[in-house]
Amino acid sequence: MSTAATFFGQQVLNRVSFLRCSKEFIKKSLNHDSTVFIPFIEGEALISPENGDLVQLSKSTNSSTKILSTIIPLYTTLLNTTRSRSDESGINLTFLGLLENTDSTFNFELSSNSYKGTPYFGLDIRVSESTLFKSADFEPIFSFPKMTRDHIFKQTNKDASLYSQGRMYLDWLAKYKFCPGCGSKLFPVDAGTKLQCSNENKGVHCNVRDANVNNVCFPRTDPTVIIAMTNSDYSKCCLARSKKRHGNFVLYSTIAGFMEPSETIEEACTREIWEETGISCKDIDIVRSQPWPYPCSLMIGCLGIVKFNGQNEIINLNHDDELLDAQWFDTIEIIQALDKYTGGFRVPFKNDINLPGSTTIAFQLIKHVCEKHKRLHSTSASHL
Ligand SMILES: [Zn+2]
Structure with missing residues (x-):
């Protein structure tokens, strides 16, 4: 963390x-x-x-x-x-x-x-x-x-x-x-x-005023899960293009969705991943979080590690209708793009694809995958 x-x-x-x-x-x-x-x-x-x-x-x-x-x-x-x-x-x-x-x-x-x-x-x-x-x-x-x-x-x-x-x-x-x-x-x-x-009439029941415990008088924070998906050796990273427009450029990013009542963070990630991409991912790590004031979200950033077996990693966009595309990219190519990045709203990736810029938690999660990959790579290299 x-x-x-x-x-x-x-x-x-x-x-x-x-x-x-x-x-x-x-x-x-x-x-x-x-x-x-x-x-x-x-x-x-x-x-x-x-x-x-x-x-x-x-x-x-x-x-x-x-x-x-x-x-x-x-x-x-x-x-x-x-x-x-x-x-x-x-x-x-x-x-x-x-x-x-x-x-x-x-x-x-x-x-x-x-x-x-x-x-x-x-x-x-x-x-x-x-x-x-x-x-x-x-x-x-x-x-x-x-x-x-x-x-x-x-x-x-x-x-x-x-x-x-x-x-x-x-x-x-x-x-x-x-x-x-x-x-x-x-x-x-x-x-x-x-x-x-403001109801001062005790003859009129108000289940908010009269309750010992209630949550409707305080500001709300809406938890949202946002997930970077990778595989066991961090050599792949799944990023998706939303149907919602993000300016006049092509953006591939992590997937995200609102948590539902009585759901753990981990289960919300597993559900969102499957609904949006068809990918089966049960291994979830909570990495970091970000308040998002539009209007009141808390983005809970996670890493989803997909066990590739010829089935789990297959992308199917036909369950939910939110994504235009999702692809498994090589982490090494993302590392090269981040190495050239000098700041700004978006990171030029390859072809006409962009990745989100450094003020977003999506960027931090993608970077996290890259760092995991680099660390594993340098560790295995040191054993040679
Ligand atoms: Zn009342």
Whole structure:
């Protein structure tokens, strides 16, 4: 298992999740001089017109004066009430964590422990005619360009990871507006990391409000398995071309699919491999994972080792209709392509085929097969 941070997966902040329920902590962190807000509009982050970076606001940035001096203090008075809902206020807010080892003077004491760092929040602007805050309140950033997928992969992993965390929480807050138990309005509590049913009528049963344990008030993470398939000596690697278009080029990559309820990661891989390629693969290793904020996936990267016996490795695309093609490639050819790769969204492979670029877990898994092959090759060579 690699400990190197995957793109979107760098834990930049100490999330201090146990402090989210402290109103005192949230009020203090929202209004501290050093606090940083990452603004989103309708769920998408913004790009600085000056340098193309992810926009982050603090009291030291000129464009944020009104937001930090007027809007945030007013929103602080609405916390934990239905008036804080974005339908009424025009914003959603979520606490992301503390950036430690900065020169921030922020400090919060709890149970003889001291928590220091720069507080970070995600701020989603969803204004309309009827909301408390209006679009003019957020100028000039309201006119900034939105972060596209092309732009996000040009950001540093630190900023992309902050973006990923904020985007996942804010997307969830914007979509879950009504209680699945009774249909009442939901409103955010615990600094926008939990939703609460507003139904106070005890005579009306709500199986969400009244349950001891439920999972519908918290943000979801959807596990997805993504698998690089190889054989016992790593000399082959199966890659597939999806029917979904990936730009104007031919892309061969690892296969992937959502996990289903009550399925182990290993069984989900075996099922996905067979459904999509017809290949029989029972030997699965979990390698590494990557958060994927479109909208809330966790990609669980695995290696599937297929025991070639004339049957297991035969490709049959006729079960599921997802793939245009799948092929067993020689790992040595992939190694040669990766050796020439100098960065970018795609790796030129052979003919007109491309492989995914280094910000993806698919690339990391393909590279993992190559490294396994190289290691085995150098070990067997040393025994000669
Ligand atoms: Zn309810």
